[in-house]
């Protein structure tokens with residue numbers, strides 16, 4: 716009896732570990748760049764998707780679906796304020812990796828545009 720109970724506990728622990736491992740894999744996958752030119756400033760201070768991938772010469776549009784003003788400031792470039800319901804479009808002519816933040820919520824909101 717005691718032995719089988721211990722076995723059940725070990726199994727439960729193994730299952731919990733497996734579930735945790737799956738959770739890690741899921742969040743790493745979410746950080747993969749998404750091939751799109753549309754980024755939403757979604758509710759609760761985030762860019763969705765955070766990392767995108769586009770071809771050189773394409774224009775990316777950020778749309779603010781949140782209830783607060785956000786901004787898009789590509790590193791080394793001018794800041795763009797986006798009111799709720801508004802959007803801003805930026806064209807990327809040169810290949811490279813462009814990191815950007817929301818100037819107002821830089822600790823919560825940042826993203827990356829990878830231009831091929």
Ligand SMILES: [Cu+2]
Nearest residue numbers: 785817819820
């Ligand atoms: Cu913001």
